[in-house]
Amino acid sequence: MTVPTAPSLYQPTSLDDAVERLAVAGPDAAPIAGATWIMRSPSRGEPFHREYVSLARIEELRRIDDDGATLTIGAAVTHARLAQALAGHPALEALRQAAATSANPSVRRQATVGGNLCARDFAAADLAPALLSLSARVVLAGPAGITTTPLSGFLAGRDNLPPGTVLAHVSVPLAPVVSAHARLTLRRAGDYPVAIVSVAATLDDAGVVESATVAVGSVEPVARLWPELAAAMTGRPLDADEAVRTARELAGAFTPRTSVEADGWYRLQVLPTVVGRAVRALESHGRDRT
Amino acid sequence: MFVNGEPRRVHADPMTPLSGVLREELHLRGTKAACGEGFCGSCTVFVDDDAVASCLVPVGLAEGRSVRTVESLADPAGALSPLQQAMKDNDAVQCGMCFPGMLMSLTALLETNPSPERRDVHEALVGNICRCTGYERIVDAALTAARAAGAAVEEDAS
Numbered sequence: 229m230t231v232p233t234a235p236s237l238y239q240p241t242s243l244d245d246a247v248e249r250l251a252v253a254g255p256d257a258a259p260i261a262g263a264t265w266i267m268r269s270p271s272r273g274e275p276f277h278r279e280y281v282s283l284a285r286i287e288e289l290r291r292i293d294d295d296g297a298t299l300t301i302g303a304a305v306t307h308a309r310l311a312q313a314l315a316g317h318p319a320l321e322a323l324r325q326a327a328a329t330s331a332n333p334s335v336r337r338q339a340t341v342g343g344n345l346c347a348r349d350f351a352a353a354d355l356a357p358a359l360l361s362l363s364a365r366v367v368l369a370g371p372a373g374i375t376t377t378p379l380s381g382f383l384a385g386r387d388n389l390p391p392g393t394v395l396a397h398v399s400v401p402l403a404p405v406v407s408a409h410a411r412l413t414l415r416r417a418g419d420y421p422v423a424i425v426s427v428a429a430t431l432d433d434a435g436v437v438e439s440a441t442v443a444v445g446s447v448e449p450v451a452r453l454w455p456e457l458a459a460a461m462t463g464r465p466l467d468a469d470e471a472v473r474t475a476r477e478l479a480g481a482f483t484p485r486t487s488v489e490a491d492g493w494y495r496l497q498v499l500p501t502v503v504g505r506a507v508r509a510l511e512s513h514g515r516d517r518t
Numbered sequence: 519m520f521v522n523g524e525p526r527r528v529h530a531d532p533m534t535p536l537s538g539v540l541r542e543e544l545h546l547r548g549t550k551a552a553c554g555e556g557f558c559g560s561c562t563v564f565v566d567d568d569a570v571a572s573c574l575v576p577v578g579l580a581e582g583r584s585v586r587t588v589e590s591l592a593d594p595a596g597a598l599s600p601l602q603q604a605m606k607d608n609d610a611v612q613c614g615m616c617f618p619g620m621l622m623s624l625t626a627l628l629e630t631n632p633s634p635e636r637r638d639v640h641e642a643l644v645g646n647i648c649r650c651t652g653y654e655r656i657v658d659a660a661l662t663a664a665r666a667a668g669a670a671v672e673e674d675a676s
Contacts, residue, residue, distance in 0.1 A: 331556070333569075
């Protein structure tokens with residue numbers, strides 16, 4: 229009988245070192261940041277990797293930089309720090325809400341932005357739809373250098389990245405939008421949401437939607453955009469009741485997942501209501517802005 | 519790592535949960551290990567300035583950092599912290615399983631928000647589950663401790 233070796237932990241202080249170590253180790257190794265998802269691998273019946281390469285001591289991944297046009301968020305920034313930093317960015321309210329309300333306070337102090345986007349079986353991640361609605365891009369560091377890609381493409385293809393790829397930063401354009409995030413949990417405290425909706429929109433002076441982006445999380449296995457609903461909202465005044473009706477008509481576009489928390493049909497059933505809550509919050513943020 | 523102010527060297531594998539190392543290797547049994555998934559809050563400790571679920575912290579990531587457990591709240595002579603005293607005075611302790619985690623989450627709240635509203639206390643305890651369902655007396659005690667600390671500050675200032 230072979231006794232499995234306990235996983236090791238490598239703690240580099242530079243991104244280059246992390247990339248190199250992961251590239252050499254190949255599929256035996258994986259990055260780790262806040263560890264909240266990976267530490268629960270045994271309870272999901274998943275074996276640990278042989279080695280983890282920590283991003284926690286890489287200074288550049290712990291920073292949030294604002295150059296006036298883009299907010300660049302390091303992968304190792306925690307939800308709690310992100311929520312705090314976004315208090316001064318009303319346009320990014322969807323992201324602030326997502327970071328401030330996911331999981332519970334102690335997990336938010338530990339779980340990171342990068343982990344939330346890279347945990348491949350975590351369908352109920354809150355930051356994913358929030359960042360999708362804000363047209364975020366991810367900056368990937370790998371053996372071949374740095375690449376930047378839209379978050380939607382990253383989420384769809386994250387299972388097939390070459391070894392040594394590290395999600396280093398998320399960049400969010402600082403556009404003149406209003407945004408909101410709504411999540412439905414079955415109980416108030418700590419539950420995974422059954423459905424998540426994030427919406428961002430630009431409004432003209434009369435409150436008519438010039439452009440909109442809608443993203444949905446937790447309904448399907450991977451968060452995704454809902455372009456049909458966004459198109460239906462464009463060119464009209466914000467109207468939560470109308471958005472609920474349209475969402476009900478268009479919800480057939482989703483193939484919902486069933487899990488221990490909720491059946492697929494239930495997720496689809498509540499989705500329009502969650503859309504309504506997000507748009508209602510958007511209406512109120514829009515009023516605050518004027 | 520520095521545990522309750524003392525440098526400690528541990529031998530566990532780096533991906534061992536910190537909660538297990540505190541309990542089994544350092545014999546600090548105040549930290550409870552219940553759900554092991556970050557949902558119940560019974561293992562909450564401070565790592566540097568953050569109150570976190572120690573069942574989800576690989577001990578390797580705590581290397582060189584400061585860890586504070588419930589055993590650090592009372593002073594070395596055994597005098598309870600004002601929060602602990604308020605819990606005792608309000609008769610808020612029931613079976614004791616969730617309690618060390620409750621104390622650490624509330625200590626974190628009072629360090630960042632010395633004058634919390636009832637709602638702030640509820641939000642701070644979202645990740646601390648009490649199966650005795652003794653929440654309201656715990657919340658009362660936390661608010662009593664905050665008010666007492668506020669009164670003491672005002673008295674000092676006058």
